[in-house]
Amino acid sequence: MSPREQPAVPPAEARRAPDFRSYYGRPILKRPTWKNPDVPVYLFAGGLAGASAVLAELAAATGRPGLARTARLGAAGGALAGAGLLVHDLGRPARFLNMLRMLKITSPLSVGSWILAPFSGLTTAAAAAELTGVAPALGRVAGVGAAALGGPMTTYTAVLLSDTAVPAWHDAYRELPVVFAASAVSAAGGLGLLGAGAGENAPAARLGAGGAAVELAASAVLERRLGEIGAKYSTGRAGRWMAAARALSAAGMVGALTGRGQRRVAAVSGLALLAGSLALRFGVFHAGMASAADPRDTIVPQRRRLDAARPAGTEPGPQPSPTRGVTTT
Amino acid sequence: MSFTLDERLSAPLMDPAAEAGYAEHPPRMGFFTDTSVCIGCKACEVACKEWNAIPEGGLDLTGMSYDNSVGLGASTWRHVAFVEQATPNRDAVDLGMPSVPQGALQDDRELRWLMASDVCKHCTHAACLDVCPTGSLFRTEFGTVVVQEDICNGCGYCVPACPYGVIDLRPGDGRAWKCTLCYDRLGAGLEPACAKACPTDSIQYGPLDELRDRAAERVDALHEAGAEQARLYGHDPADGVGGDGAFFLLLDEPEVYGLPPDPVVTTRDLPAMWRRAAVAAAGTVAAVAAAFLGCRR
Numbered sequence: 263m264s265p266r267e268q269p270a271v272p273p274a275e276a277r278r279a280p281d282f283r284s285y286y287g288r289p290i291l292k293r294p295t296w297k298n299p300d301v302p303v304y305l306f307a308g309g310l311a312g313a314s315a316v317l318a319e320l321a322a323a324t325g326r327p328g329l330a331r332t333a334r335l336g337a338a339g340g341a342l343a344g345a346g347l348l349v350h351d352l353g354r355p356a357r358f359l360n361m362l363r364m365l366k367i368t369s370p371l372s373v374g375s376w377i378l379a380p381f382s383g384l385t386t387a388a389a390a391a392e393l394t395g396v397a398p399a400l401g402r403v404a405g406v407g408a409a410a411l412g413g414p415m416t417t418y419t420a421v422l423l424s425d426t427a428v429p430a431w432h433d434a435y436r437e438l439p440v441v442f443a444a445s446a447v448s449a450a451g452g453l454g455l456l457g458a459g460a461g462e463n464a465p466a467a468r469l470g471a472g473g474a475a476v477e478l479a480a481s482a483v484l485e486r487r488l489g490e491i492g493a494k495y496s497t498g499r500a501g502r503w504m505a506a507a508r509a510l511s512a513a514g515m516v517g518a519l520t521g522r523g524q525r526r527v528a529a530v531s532g533l534a535l536l537a538g539s540l541a542l543r544f545g546v547f548h549a550g551m552a553s554a555a556d557p558r559d560t561i562v563p564q565r566r567r568l569d570a571a572r573p574a575g576t577e578p579g580p581q582p583s584p585t586r587g588v589t590t591t
Numbered sequence: 592m593s594f595t596l597d598e599r600l601s602a603p604l605m606d607p608a609a610e611a612g613y614a615e616h617p618p619r620m621g622f623f624t625d626t627s628v629c630i631g632c633k634a635c636e637v638a639c640k641e642w643n644a645i646p647e648g649g650l651d652l653t654g655m656s657y658d659n660s661v662g663l664g665a666s667t668w669r670h671v672a673f674v675e676q677a678t679p680n681r682d683a684v685d686l687g688m689p690s691v692p693q694g695a696l697q698d699d700r701e702l703r704w705l706m707a708s709d710v711c712k713h714c715t716h717a718a719c720l721d722v723c724p725t726g727s728l729f730r731t732e733f734g735t736v737v738v739q740e741d742i743c744n745g746c747g748y749c750v751p752a753c754p755y756g757v758i759d760l761r762p763g764d765g766r767a768w769k770c771t772l773c774y775d776r777l778g779a780g781l782e783p784a785c786a787k788a789c790p791t792d793s794i795q796y797g798p799l800d801e802l803r804d805r806a807a808e809r810v811d812a813l814h815e816a817g818a819e820q821a822r823l824y825g826h827d828p829a830d831g832v833g834g835d836g837a838f839f840l841l842l843d844e845p846e847v848y849g850l851p852p853d854p855v856v857t858t859r860d861l862p863a864m865w866r867r868a869a870v871a872a873a874g875t876v877a878a879v880a881a882a883f884l885g886c887r888r
């Protein structure tokens with residue numbers, strides 16, 4: 263049958279009867295207005311920057327100037343990109359300073375802005391000192407300050423997503439910080455492999471491989487624990503991104519463990535780890551978008567909770583049915 | 592007055608205005624929307640648009656009965672839902688609902704329309720307000736939740752935070768908008784425009800305590816009259832959002848009207864989220880440090 267000949271309305275048996283009631287199948291939640299690719303890339307850039315800031319100081323302290331330089335530039339670049347993307351995502355970018363009007367602990371975006379703003383300044387100062395050689399001591403102090411904020415940089419974005427009504431994000435609040443931290447660590451390791459020579463890249467290789475392993479394990483746990491809602495991470499657009507993330511991170515992990523001594527293998531493994539981390543952020547982003555759009559994710563668990571709490575013997579009477587199914591019978 | 596963390600985030604809270612820092616304030620005001628007398632005239636939608644000077648939000652013929660405004664949004668602050676149902680004919684009391692000739696239906700079935708005017712719930716524990724990073728969303732002295740459009744920077748966090756899908760960014764404007772419970776009219780001692788316009792008093796405005804009492808009486812009366820499907824929604828201070836400032840009497844399950852059956856304010860779990868994030872952040876630092884341990888040059 264050519265597309266033209268297909269009936270506009272599929273026959274009744276082709277339309278799967280939903281096992282829950284809703285208002286014309288409309289979603290309950292509003293579609294998040296966060297933009298694609300701004301927000302997933304912001305999640306990635308912030309994570310990469312945070313873990314890189316920690317890596318940079320330890321590399322400098324252990325006498326690995328090449329690795330320290332790469333990580334410092336990565337930290338500053340990631341922070342500035344993240345801040346830029348965050349501003350670009352606003353409905354009113356000119357008002358971005360309103361983010362710092364107050365510090366509000368119930369708003370992960372407020373807390374995050376208060377982490378991101380000083381972190382961007384400090385990493386930029388450290389990178390500038392690195393590049394120009396001017397005021398190295400001040401640069402070093404800035405770098406240590408940035409490293410202190412590096413850990414929180416890798417996980418506040420997980421709280422940002424979880425502190426919403428979107429089931430696939432909210433319900434994942436236990437695993438998501440671990441997934442994001444591991445993804446950030448893996449990306450920072452990847453960048454180190456890409457930028458530092460074989461003489462200095464051993465910590466980066468370990469970090470990349472370890473981060474990727476935890477990322478893979480924690481996202482598998484997340485998907486499984488969430489049950490039906492976890493399916494949002496394995497189907498559709500999100501599913502494709504998550505599959506890509508798994509393949510890339512696994513490949514990067516193997517490469518980092520086995521080939522860090524060869525310049526080319528190290529660089530390719532580093533790129534794979536970075537790409538895996540980025541793909542994971544897209545996957546998590548799209549899982550939430552799909553979950554918000556699906557009335558089932560919102561209605562079914564809530565209905566089940568209510569029915570379980572209902573005292574026995576008080577089941578509702580005969581249920582009215584939508585007219586469409588009944589008029590013809 | 593002092594409040595525990597639980598009371599601040601999700602537990603029953605009698606006085607949200609006091610929790611927000613108003614030492615002295617008027618009683619908490621709200622809406623009781625009794626959908627059993629709604630005739631679907633949409634006077635509320637129109638009055639709201641007119642009074643608040645809300646721009647047109649797009650015109651669609653949706654095929655969803657007489658509902659062409661689809662749902663609440665940045666430019667629709669009252670929304671009248673239309674549900675068409677065939678129900679078993681139980682010769683229940685005539686609520687005066689509009690009906691159509693029964694000929695097309697079997698004898699034991701009748702067609703009924705459910706109509707309900709939806710609105711922002713002005714939650715006791717409002718997730719939109721909790722997550723707003725700029726302080727644009729705030730609690731008024733009447734216990735309602737309002738956006739200050741001169742502060743909102745359009746970050747959009749409130750949008751996925753609302754468990755009812757109420758608030759949204761307005762395309763082209765970039766800022767978040769929703770029902771203000773006519774904050775400007777309340778200050779002048781007037782009732783909100785929708786309640787004023789409602790011809791059947793389906794939308795009732797008043798002190799929340801009085802409305803809750805009135806609603807309990809109404810639902811009892813309906814049960815006595817045989818309308819056993821009548822139930823209140825959002826009236827209970829012990830529910831997941833601490834009770835709604837705007838609550839409803841419904842004639843079917845909430846999800847049939849597009850309402851979440853058992854919403855919970857997302858910030859209930861925020862302390863646990865921050866704890867997990869702090870541990871994971873420490874894990875990041877530990878992992879990086881471990882990568883250097885025993886690494887020879």
Ligand code: SF4
Binds near residue numbers: 711714716718753769
């Ligand atoms: S219904 Fe949504 S928009 Fe209204 S107060 Fe509650 S959380 Fe905020």
Ligand code: SF4
Binds near residue numbers: 723743744745
């Ligand atoms: S969009 Fe505006 S009102 Fe909503 S959370 Fe952001 S700043 Fe607050």
